[in-house]
Amino acid sequence: MSTTTRETTITADPAAPTVRIAREFDAPVANVFRAHVDPDLVKRWLGPRNLTMEIHRFDAETGGAYRYTHRDDDGEYVFYGSFHEVRPTERIVQTFSYEGFPDSVTLETMTFTDLGDGRTRIEGLSLFESIEARDAMVASGMEVGVREGYEQLDELLAE
Amino acid sequence: MSTTTRETTITADPAAPTVRIAREFDAPVANVFRAHVDPDLVKRWLGPRNLTMEIHRFDAETGGAYRYTHRDDDGEYVFYGSFHEVRPTERIVQTFSYEGFPDSVTLETMTFTDLGDGRTRIEGLSLFESIEARDAMVASGMEVGVREGYEQLDELLAE
Numbered sequence: 001m002s003t004t005t006r007e008t009t010i011t012a013d014p015a016a017p018t019v020r021i022a023r024e025f026d027a028p029v030a031n032v033f034r035a036h037v038d039p040d041l042v043k044r045w046l047g048p049r050n051l052t053m054e055i056h057r058f059d060a061e062t063g064g065a066y067r068y069t070h071r072d073d074d075g076e077y078v079f080y081g082s083f084h085e086v087r088p089t090e091r092i093v094q095t096f097s098y099e100g101f102p103d104s105v106t107l108e109t110m111t112f113t114d115l116g117d118g119r120t121r122i123e124g125l126s127l128f129e130s131i132e133a134r135d136a137m138v139a140s141g142m143e144v145g146v147r148e149g150y151e152q153l154d155e156l157l158a159e
Numbered sequence: 160m161s162t163t164t165r166e167t168t169i170t171a172d173p174a175a176p177t178v179r180i181a182r183e184f185d186a187p188v189a190n191v192f193r194a195h196v197d198p199d200l201v202k203r204w205l206g207p208r209n210l211t212m213e214i215h216r217f218d219a220e221t222g223g224a225y226r227y228t229h230r231d232d233d234g235e236y237v238f239y240g241s242f243h244e245v246r247p248t249e250r251i252v253q254t255f256s257y258e259g260f261p262d263s264v265t266l267e268t269m270t271f272t273d274l275g276d277g278r279t280r281i282e283g284l285s286l287f288e289s290i291e292a293r294d295a296m297v298a299s300g301m302e303v304g305v306r307e308g309y310e311q312l313d314e315l316l317a318e
Contacts, residue, residue, distance in 0.1 A: 065222030
């Protein structure tokens with residue numbers, strides 16, 4: 001019998017401008033997926049613990065878009081993008097950029113896999129315009145935000 | 160005095176999953192840009208000459224989306240995507256996929272440069288998930304569609 005690995009793996013491919021993220025959750029795929037598309041749930045877990053999130057738009061459907069502000073003691077940061085495809089319980093493809101650097105855009109694909117026994121694995125692929133842009137994002141501390149966000153998602157899914 | 164180069168250059172980077180396209184037009188940047196965002200104009204030039212285009216949705220604005228059908232004697236082909244950003248007369252960032260292969264998504268950035276004297280240069284960057292996906296798209300004959308489409312755009316801009 002397997003045990004869920006709650007470790008978040010974050011991998012930067014040395015030969016391609018990508019970041020791959022993998023994480024497992026002790027919750028059914030429908031719940032994990034819903035936590036990614038329902039803005040009232042998204043705002044409770046996305047990003048590092050020290051930030052609060054205000055959502056301005058979050059139409060998580062094929063052809064939809066989103067825009068939100070993250071705030072901490074130092075200031076506020078607006079992020080936005082569009083949803084290329086939202087395939088319920090299976091896949092979300094979206095763009096992403098920080099308003100402060102609007103010319104740096106990533107394409108993000110998240111796939112959801114039902115592991116059985118009420119467990120779910122998600123795998124994310126972020127595609128950058130260049131290896132330099134990818135390395136800058138990794139160096140900016142994205143890893144902390146991803147890990148802490150998924151810890152908050154664990155807590156939300158356990159409610 | 161420089162002359163507009165109407166040759167379309169299409170470059171596949173050997174080390175990155177990208178295709179770069181460059182083309183100049185004998186028309187002001189406002190007109191070239193408008194031909195990319197007004198669906199009544201887009202349907203007159205986008206794609207190879209032997210296809211007709213039916214547009215189902217074309218909201219060329221930040222957070223908008225599009226969907227259209229290309230038809231020829233052999234069948235019909237649906238394409239769709241979302242607009243990450245539309246920055247008037249400067250830049251369009253959008254996703255793109257063919258409904259027949261929905262898991263293969265590209266991120267496309269088009270920049271518009273005013274060359275003066277009523278001339279415009281456009282540069283496109285298409286970002287693929289892998290070099291293999293990029294090579295498959297190039298091998299599928301995208302080059303013919305791009306070149307013929309821009310010839311049709313020349314004709315439209317000369318009206």
